[in-house]
Amino acid sequence: xxxxxxxxxxxxxxxxxxxxxxxxxxxxxxxxxxxxxxxxxxxxxxxxxxxxxxxxxxxxxxxxxxxxxxxxxxxxxxxxxxxxxxxxxxxxxxxxxxxxxxxxxxxxxxxxxxxxxxxxxxxxxxxxxxxxxxxxxxxxxxxxxxxxxxxxxxxxxxxxxxxxxxxxxxxxxxxxxxxxxxxxxxxxxxxxxxxxxxxxxxxxxxxxxxxxxxxxxxxxxxxxxxxxxxxxxxxxxxxxxxxxxxxxxxxxxxxxxxxxxxxxxxxxxxxxxxxxxxxxxxxxxxxxxxxxxxxxxxxxxxxxxxxxxxxxxxxxxxxxxxxxxx
Numbered sequence: 001x002x003x004x005x006x007x008x009x010x011x012x013x014x015x016x017x018x019x020x021x022x023x024x025x026x027x028x029x030x031x032x033x034x035x036x037x038x039x040x041x042x043x044x045x046x047x048x049x050x051x052x053x054x055x056x057x058x059x060x061x062x063x064x065x066x067x068x069x070x071x072x073x074x075x076x077x078x079x080x081x082x083x084x085x086x087x088x089x090x091x092x093x094x095x096x097x098x099x100x101x102x103x104x105x106x107x108x109x110x111x112x113x114x115x116x117x118x119x120x121x122x123x124x125x126x127x128x129x130x131x132x133x134x135x136x137x138x139x140x141x142x143x144x145x146x147x148x149x150x151x152x153x154x155x156x157x158x159x160x161x162x163x164x165x166x167x168x169x170x171x172x173x174x175x176x177x178x179x180x181x182x183x184x185x186x187x188x189x190x191x192x193x194x195x196x197x198x199x200x201x202x203x204x205x206x207x208x209x210x211x212x213x214x215x216x217x218x219x220x221x222x223x224x225x226x227x228x229x230x231x232x233x234x235x236x237x238x239x240x241x242x243x244x245x246x247x248x249x250x251x252x253x254x255x256x257x258x259x260x261x262x263x264x265x266x267x268x269x270x271x272x273x274x275x276x277x278x279x280x281x282x283x284x285x286x287x288x289x290x291x292x293x294x295x296x297x298x299x300x301x302x303x304x305x306x307x308x309x310x311x312x313x314x315x316x317x318x319x320x321x322x323x324x325x326x
Contacts, residue, residue, distance in 0.1 A: 050082070145237055
């Protein structure tokens with residue numbers, strides 16, 4: 001009888017131990033598992049807005065809206081684009097920098113806008129005011145002459161700038177932009193008398209260029225500019241690109257013309273407020289990479305001589321920091 005009782009008690013003790021292991025075992029295992037820093041967050045749960053640093057109607061506007069539509073479909077969540085032009089793109093980026101770091105407010109603009117914002121006010125010029133999330137495109141710089149320019153080549157333009165007592169008026173989309181950097185590097189290297197005419201964006205700059213309000217402008221390659229060249233209203237003088245563009249095979253790069261330091265292009269992408277969680281940054285980067293594989297978007301980019309950008313958020317950030325240092 002006693003042996004039967006002992007065996008019953010042993011069975012009960014074994015059952016209690018098994019139940020305890022079932023309850024506490026997973027908790028113990030969970031407590032010893034290393035934390036997952038990049039675990040995907042539950043994002044998004046509401047619409048996302050993209051603040052576009054430039055006016056409506058340009059290539060950036062076209063690409064940003066196409067990108068937003070594709071990402072919206074991928075996320076099954078609305079993604080809106082709001083044009084917030086001004087101050088060479090820094091207005092939109094400053095709004096992004098001041099927004100909550102939750103992934104619901106992003107900025108679309110050039111790396112130069114971020115670099116310029118980093119150098120303004122109390123910023124040290126090195127710490128980026130926003131978080132680079134995903135590169136979208138690299139855009140060549142196009143230097144063209146208007147009807148007010150007497151010369152038909154880049155070299156002739158510089159000669160006119162040296163001999164004309166009033167100098168050459170050269171328009172850009174704003175101070176601190178890539179086009180302005182091209183201008184300054186050409187001016188310093190050549191010693192030509194070049195007067196900078198800054199605009200708040202490409203729309204008004206293009207209208208005034210077609211009206212011959214100045215002699216030269218630097219702009220991004222876009223269908224409107226290419227059409228003006230084809231019709232003879234603009235004279236293509238040079239491009240800022242690693243090599244000549246297929247759409248303008250007879251137009252030399254600035255490096256070919258002896259201005260290697262001025263041979264710049266523009267890098268555009270998405271930026272988030274500082275402190276945005278790594279998981280959200282990685283998710284947005286992946287969604288943008290997926291959208292850039294879309295045939296329609298790639299066709300629009302390549303038609304405007306833009307190169308789709310591929311790379312991680314860290315790689316994009318490294319490129320933006322190089323721009324800030326430059």
